[in-house]
Amino acid sequence: MIGLVALNGTGRLLADEIHAAWPETTRIHTAVVSACFGPTEALEYALGRDDLVVCLAPVATTVRLLIDGSHLRPGGPGLVSLDLDLRYAVPLTGRDSGADELAEELAALLGVRAVLTSSPPPATAPPVAQPGPVLRVTDRAHPGEDVLLVHPRTLVVGVGAGGGATDSELMRLITDTLAEHGLARASIARLATVAGKADHPEVRWAAFCLGGVPVDEHPAAALAAVAVPNPSDLVGAAVGTASVAEAAALASAPGGELVATKRKSAAATVAIARAAVRGRLAVVGLGPGAHDLLVPRALAELRRASAVVGAPGAVGAVAELLRPGTRRIAADDGAGAAAGAAVDPTVDLAVDLAVDLAAHGHAVALVALGDGAALSVPPGAYDVHRVPGLPLHPLTPDAPAHPQGDPA
Known part of the structure; x- marks a missing residue:
């Protein structure tokens, strides 16, 4: 049995995705701090119960949990760290534990890169030198092979949620919109919506799942002044602005542009803007x-x-x-x-x-x-x-110390 250890809401969504693909061979362990079952306890519990364990967290976080209290016993389960940005699956136990094979299976399932850290068997011929990976700074999700990604916080997600929004409806819509446009979840800097909606349960849940990003609120009058490609007279009559998601995304990304226009579900709306890089x-x-x-x-x-x-x-x-x-x-x-x-x-x-x-x-x-x-x-x-630079000639009593520029 493979234990999937989810440390937060984002990890739980990823665990649900893996469990849906492997329902017979996986089970989910979710950390719940309020129930005295925090990240360390959840990982410890999984390591003591399952044959293989996937910790849905960066390698540094997983290793810290091991140091804090979870210990791998000799001959125990294999452990793989899978980061939430779906970039790397890294085995943290030896080749004999099955962790390498599990990392490769996760790579095939999710499109991540398996980083095998255990020593390979002796080679009969010298290995052929391979070009190193390319470091790329982008808010795109998967720009190519052999690429190490740095995701800048350039995306603003404009959201609208009605009273009939169901549990996690808005977060699912955000996830689907990111996937449709090939955008990285880690590049989301903030959410934006109309005034009075920041405390909507779906908006708060989405902000939590995205790592606690801030939520901007804009008055309806301010949003009504933002030019958008898909205004709605029906929305305008209801809330005082013909656009919430698209206008709010642009309002929180001054000088930016929409990279994902309005997408709707039954009771939620999402649009994504890329902020201008000054x-x-x-x-x-x-x-x-x-x-x-x-x-x-x-x-x-x-x-x-x-x-x-x-x-x-x-x-x-x-x-x-x-x-x-x-x-x-x-x-x-x-x-x-x-x-x-x-x-x-x-x-x-x-x-x-x-x-x-x-x-x-x-x-x-x-x-x-x-x-x-x-x-x-x-x-x-x-x-x-x-x-300002220093003057080329000695200062006189009448000459200012900073003749040019802002001395602050």
Whole structure:
């Protein structure tokens, strides 16, 4: 018998899915803290009763539970950790325990990747080198093979629930919508709905199942002003806005877009928006370029940036202060500034390059020797932070300490 240990509501939904596929060979053990049967006790109980155990949690969580009190006995059951994002099934016991085979069966059932950790039998020939996995940051669920995923919190789920919503109806609708559009549950940052619905039992249950995400409430008048592709006159007459799910998702994702339009069940509605990813553009004056004269905020912006852009001299002046891997982009137009020229022809090129990177969501430091006054950037899909440099000439009583930018 295979024991399925569910530590929370999300784990219980996944356990139900596995049990539906293997009804004769699985049983579910659900942790209930209020009944003094918490995660450690649930795992301990399953290990003492079942031949094989699947803990529906990340490896780190499962290992911590083992350290806290659950102990694997020699010759005992096989144990597999299956993360709730359905990425990996990881055996935590030896090959003889059957955990490897169980991980491979879960991979075939759910489309996860079985990560076999036990030692393979001796090979008769040298193994062929295989390319390593690719690290990909995406809110898509399964972008391809040999990919290690990082799911950013970019999705907002707009929800509507009527008085006749049945148990778990809204959560099932959310799950089906994510699957239909290939979106990752781990990328959900929040739920959004009309004012007065955050305490609806179905909304609260969905928020719990999604890991306790916050629920935004928007006044009906505010939602009525949001342009949506699928308005409903019937909904408008009932709640004062022609859209709840689509409008609420967009209202909680300023500048974003709908990636899943309205989907309905008998008494629930779901739509999903992807929030706009705003970049960061810090305009940093370097003063005379001496490291010991940099203001602390300038150093912090340089360490924070994923790319540093500026004239060759400015980029070179800060090169040794940057984190490993930071892109250094010297904006040299091939000619450089003419001797004694009032305007550096590389300035506009540096600004254009920095703005383009920031508009695509990067954290950019646009650097210049001096106070950076010549670096003027247009507004865009990024936050601008101006860091003043030290003046090139000694301060006089009439000269402000920070002639340019926001000294905060």
